[in-house]
Amino acid sequence: VWVMGEHPDDKSIETILAEEARHTALAQARLEAQQLRRSVEKELTHLIDYKPIENINIEQKFDLSPKTVDSLEDTIEIYCTVDELRQRIDALETEVNKNSAGNEKAQDKDFRNERNLKMDINKNIHFNFIEGSRDVLQELGLGSGDVSGRVAAWERRVAAARAGEILRGLRLRRARQCRDSELQARDADDAWREQERKAKEAEAAMREIARAAREEHRRSTHLEAAPEPCPTQAGRPPSREAVVEWFRSRERPRGAGLDERGRPAPWFHGLITRLEAEAKLAGAEDGSFLVRLSERVWGYAISYRAGARYRHYLVDAAHRYRLVGSGQQEHAALVDLIQYHRTVAITEAGGELLVTPCVTTCPPAILDTTAMLTTDA
Numbered sequence: 001v002w003v004m005g006e007h008p009d010d011k012s013i014e015t016i017l018a019e020e021a022r023h024t025a026l027a028q029a030r031l032e033a034q035q036l037r038r039s040v041e042k043e044l045t046h047l048i049d050y051k052p053i054e055n056i057n058i059e060q061k062f063d064l065s066p067k068t069v070d071s072l073e074d075t076i077e078i079y080c081t082v083d084e085l086r087q088r089i090d091a092l093e094t095e096v097n098k099n100s101a102g103n104e105k106a107q108d109k110d111f112r113n114e115r116n117l118k119m120d121i122n123k124n125i126h127f128n129f130i131e132g133s134r135d136v137l138q139e140l141g142l143g144s145g146d147v148s149g150r151v152a153a154w155e156r157r158v159a160a161a162r163a164g165e166i167l168r169g170l171r172l173r174r175a176r177q178c179r180d181s182e183l184q185a186r187d188a189d190d191a192w193r194e195q196e197r198k199a200k201e202a203e204a205a206m207r208e209i210a211r212a213a214r215e216e217h218r219r220s221t222h223l224e225a226a227p228e229p230c231p232t233q234a235g236r237p238p239s240r241e242a243v244v245e246w247f248r249s250r251e252r253p254r255g256a257g258l259d260e261r262g263r264p265a266p267w268f269h270g271l272i273t274r275l276e277a278e279a280k281l282a283g284a285e286d287g288s289f290l291v292r293l294s295e296r297v298w299g300y301a302i303s304y305r306a307g308a309r310y311r312h313y314l315v316d317a318a319h320r321y322r323l324v325g326s327g328q329q330e331h332a333a334l335v336d337l338i339q340y341h342r343t344v345a346i347t348e349a350g351g352e353l354l355v356t357p358c359v360t361t362c363p364p365a366i367l368d369t370t371a372m373l374t375t376d377a
Contacts, residue, residue: 021170029163267357270364277303278310290358
């Protein structure tokens, strides 16, 4: 595969652009020179008198009196050299001066000179009267050779000069475009750097916010000063009697197992086993729940029916009431925890809402003070 610039003979992009600019300038200059020549030829064509010389009244066409010699010199213009033009005008002036002598002999000579003048004008039938074009005709009249050769040489000189001007203009335009491109690239680079700096600052701020949130969460869950638990709350309860004593001495005064009005909560079933809880939920509808004392932790267990399965969630009551697990919200009372999870699912995946309680037929015995005293006795 050939790639431009890899071969030693390949031209550089700067050389190619310079050659293209020269060709463009030369072509445009030639076109402008041709248009200028055509416009001059058109102007000359409109001003040239093509009438036969025999039909020209010399006395009417040329006032050969001395007072009109200067105007004749300003208006006569021919396709010949400037020197030839001046010689012919000088000859006309000489004849005019001789005509002013006023004698008959001079008149005969004037007649002969007039006849010679007519013959001379017949040889140069391309006389015309142009005003304002003497510079162009003088340029065309310099040097030797025929008119077409002089016109071609003049056209080449004009094209070369114009090509130089166009090339300089193209170079200036290209330099200006390069300068503008550099400025635009510099501005774009500065804008990109500024945007990148702001993005990095925003990212650093977000990282700092996340770090502060993690630190705050860590302090709230692990480093928060909690009261020292009583010795009976350390580890797993040793027996059912220890659970009953713990509930009687610690939880009953805190209102555990009661609703907002202080009455036994319909969802609290006291101290029952896991199997007993599942047996009660078996006759309830899907999504039903109950709360019972746990023998595994110093706290409670929420038994929930999810279709054909049963789920059990432990509630830690060592300090306040919260579900066992990281990031769980704490509540001041057990009833507050139940009310909270009526609208907030226990787990996002399961969507367990504590809306339908499995109502007990009678209040649990653990809530009855008389029953507890009898048991203790």
